Amino acid sequence: EPEVTQTPSHQVTQMGQEVILRCVPISNHLYFYWYRQILGQKVEFLVSFYNNEISEKSEIFDDQFSVERPDGSNFTLKIRSTKLEDSAMYFCASHPTGMRNQPQHFGDGTRLSIL
Amino acid sequence: DQQVKQNSPSLSVQEGRISILNCDYTNSMFDYFLWYKKYPAEGPTFLISISSIKDKNEDGRFTVFLNKSAKHLSLHIVPSQPGDSAVYFCAASGAGTASKLTFGTGTRLQVTL
Numbered sequence: 001e002p003e004v005t006q007t008p009s010h011q012v013t014q015m016g017q018e019v020i021l022r023c024v025p026i027s028n029h030l031y032f033y034w035y036r037q038i039l040g041q042k043v044e045f046l047v048s049f050y051n052n053e054i055s056e057k058s059e060i061f062d063d064q065f066s067v068e069r070p071d072g073s074n075f076t077l078k079i080r081s082t083k084l085e086d087s088a089m090y091f092c093a094s095h096p097t098g099m100r101n102q103p104q105h106f107g108d109g110t111r112l113s114i115l
Numbered sequence: 116d117q118q119v120k121q122n123s124p125s126l127s128v129q130e131g132r133i134s135i136l137n138c139d140y141t142n143s144m145f146d147y148f149l150w151y152k153k154y155p156a157e158g159p160t161f162l163i164s165i166s167s168i169k170d171k172n173e174d175g176r177f178t179v180f181l182n183k184s185a186k187h188l189s190l191h192i193v194p195s196q197p198g199d200s201a202v203y204f205c206a207a208s209g210a211g212t213a214s215k216l217t218f219g220t221g222t223r224l225q226v227t228l
Contacts, residue, residue, distance in 0.1 A: 004158070033215070043159065043204065045215040056215055091158050100147045100208060101166060104216060106158035 002026040004107035006092050012113045013082050021077045021110045023092030031095035032075045033104060034067065036060070036088040043091065049075065050098065079112075087114045118142045119207050121219035128226050134192040136222050138205030141186065145207035149216070150179060150190045153202045162203075163190070195226045 005024045013019045025032050034046040047057045049067055066078045075094075079086055089111050093104040120139045128134045136150075146167035151159035165172040165179045165188065172179050178191045192199055205219040 006158075035216075035218075042220045043206075043216075043218040045217065048215055058215075100214065101164075103149055103161035103164055105161065106151075108156065108158045 002105075004092055004094055004105050006090075006107035006110050008110060009108070010111045010113070012115060015084055015114050016081050019079050019082055019112065021079075021090050021092075021112070023075045023077070023107055024073050025075055025092065025094030026096070026105055027073075029094035029096050029105075031055075031098045031104075032067075032069070033093040033095070034077045035091045035093065035106075037091065037109075038085075038088045046077070046090075082112075082114045084114050087112060118145075119205055119217050119219040121205055121222050123222050124220070125223040125225070128195045128224065130197055130226055130228050131194045134190075134195045134199065134224055134226070136190040136192075136203050136205075136224065138188050138190075138219055139186060140188075140207050142207070142209065142217075143186075144209040145217070146210065147208045147214075148179070148181060148188050149206045149208075150177075151204045151206060151218075152199075153204060153221070159204055192224075195224075197226050197228060200224060200226050 007022045032049040037043045047061045048055045064080050068076050089109045091109045092107045095104045149164040150162040152162050153159045163177045165181050181188045202221045202223050204221045206216040208214040
């Protein structure tokens with residue numbers, strides 16, 4: 001079964017540094033998402049992306065965050081100047097059509113640790 | 116902002132018995148509900164979903180019930196198996212194409228032998 005793949009599985013970064021999290025969505029999926037889960041808390045929506053532009057973003061997704069689909073396969077999340085509170089699991093998800101009778105498919109996540 | 120709530124952080128059930136996981140929501144605009152299962156070090160895996168036009172959806176051992184008037188849904192697993200031990204997340208989405216998912220805090224299910 002096709003999978004959403006994320007790299008790296010664990011990223012350790014010094015506070016203030018830039019970090020790029022990478023995702024390869026399922027081929028032929030059209031909608032892409034980033035979510036995060038801070039330890040002990042719920043999974044939270046960050047941003048959705050369709051047709052090479054952001055379709056929705058949460059309050060968490062401030063100017064420090066950006067997303068990009070640089071080629072036909074990768075979908076990236078960049079945090080420009082990381083803060084301690086950015087430490088979390090970051091999940092990428094993709095959706096085939098955007099129709100609500102189908103689920104989003106998630107990757108296994110990247111654990112981001114900010115020191 | 117707890118639009119989706121799972122009030123039981125954990126549940127322990129004997130193998131072969133029924134597991135019932137509950138979820139409440141407050142946002143009347145939600146019209147599609149999903150259950151995801153999550154193992155440690157893995158991402159959420161889709162389990163089953165239900166549209167607001169239905170009150171029940173069944174897939175093998177898994178059944179989801181939706182009570183719109185009470186804004187409540189539940190996941191029944193019958194019979195429970197040790198491999199079902201995981202964290203179960205309830206999620207909801209509202210109107211709009213490819214709408215974001217709003218998750219509950221999860222319920223950790225342990226199925227004992």
